[in-house]
Amino acid sequence: MRSMDAVRASAVGALRVPVAYGGPGASLVDLFRTVIDLAEADSNVAQALRPHFGFLEKLISDGGKEDRERWFAAALAGELFGNATGETTAKHPGDIHTALVLDGDRYRLSGTKCYSTGSLFADWVVIAARNHLDQRVRVVLPHGRPGLRLIDDWDGMGRRMTASGTTELDDVAVYPHEVVVDGAVGVRRTHLGAYHQLFLAAVETGIAKNAVRDAVGHARDRARAVRHSGVDHAVQDPFVQHTVGEMAALGYGAEATVLRAAAAVDRALAGPHGDDGVAGGEPALAETATEVAQAQVVAAQAALRAAERLYDVGGASATRREFNFDRHWRNARTLVSHNPIAHKARVVGDYLLNAEPPPLTGFF
Structure with a gap:
């Protein structure tokens, strides 16, 4: 797959390698901004990199010195x-x-x-x-x-x-x-569950933004104004304008939410390590997990809604196979199906109402 060769050549896979091991030491905000951009271009490429970055996060969280040296070096060499x-x-x-x-x-x-x-x-x-x-x-x-x-x-x-x-x-x-x-798995809370879940939200955000880009391009270049709209071009139709604006707002809100949650994880990791050497403490990581759960709800809704609204820009012609616009909904629906969003919202509600921390399942 040529796109993965391009990823190797770009060294993007080494973004999170710490400075102490020769890497750029990028923050999670930097990483997830990059993931969103990758997903906007091709959500398959972004999602295919989730395990790669997840393994590096494991090493950042609680990896031993020898493991870090060996596998960070591989990432710096462009290996995935x-x-x-x-x-x-x-x-x-x-x-x-x-x-x-x-x-x-x-x-x-x-x-x-x-x-x-x-x-x-x-x-x-x-x-x-x-x-x-x-x-x-x-x-x-x-x-x-x-x-x-x-x-x-x-x-x-x-x-x-x-x-x-x-x-x-x-x-x-x-x-x-x-x-x-x-x-640390199943023994104490780490940032790894939040990382893996936020990665899904970042990819979903990229899907929403990609749908916006397709909507704008189709309205400008291919869509025809309906006869009773009173305008000559689709881009002049107030309802098309409203649809594109709503889609853009969904993507904008999801991106802001994901990056805010990423900043929360960064802050938790910047705090004191536990006695076991694992990055982050329980109170901060529990709070962070609820922020990430909220981001997942927002990003999932944004991706599904934007993917569906795209068809209101182009009418029946937008459903033609040559445009492949259904990929947005198919990809979003598949990602959202990883972990039920209803459970994310419920856990957040339980935390706010009863101070009950998210479970230690790896899905929060």
Whole structure:
């Protein structure tokens, strides 16, 4: 995929590498502004990079020195990380049963993963598993490791170019330096749940803005004014103007909301680390999680509404396959379906009404 080659060449994948490790040390505000811009151009590319940046965030949160040195260096070299986490046989999304088995001075890994976003385009595949101590770990394997098979079988209605297919692991050899322990997962709150959720909101925001761009272009270049509008050109129709203005406001509001939430996460990370060395403390991170949940509600509604309103600009001709305008709604609906927005709103309400912090599920 040529667009991913362009990402490698741009070094955008190293944005979050800390200055101490030779990177630019960009803030989350900088990162999510970039994600929004990428998603406005192509939401598939932006979404395919979510696991890459997520792995780097894991290292920023609580990675060991050797892991940071090894994998930050890879990111600085333009290498990308894909994802193999989900298991359709698990009772709940996020549950991990894939076992990393000891085999002398190394390990063996077998199993099947779904929703392996970005892995076909990546240099490394980050696989969630449990080790012999029942610790949750990340296994980082090179793309061509024998026994690692990536299948391009994602058939969702949206995100069609994110390569979110199946990963098969057939007795794959794993070496100790390729294992990163997820020490804080499920034990204490980190910023990682908020990061992953805000990434979805940023992509949804980019979709809304892309829909606006298509609406403006179609109204200017292709749409015809309806006979009873009293004007000669679609761009002169007050109702077309209103539609484009409403769509623009939705994208504007979503972007402002996402960046405000990103700033909140940045502030939480700038505070004192916990005694366990994990970035951020519980009160600040709980507050941040509720801000991100609100941003998700706003961005989801903006993307779906803007994608639907686009058709009010061009009439029936806007539904023609050559324009591919339905991609906006399909991509937005697929992203919004990751995590029910109703639960986001409910958790925010519970926090405001009863001071109940968001759950430690990784989805907040």
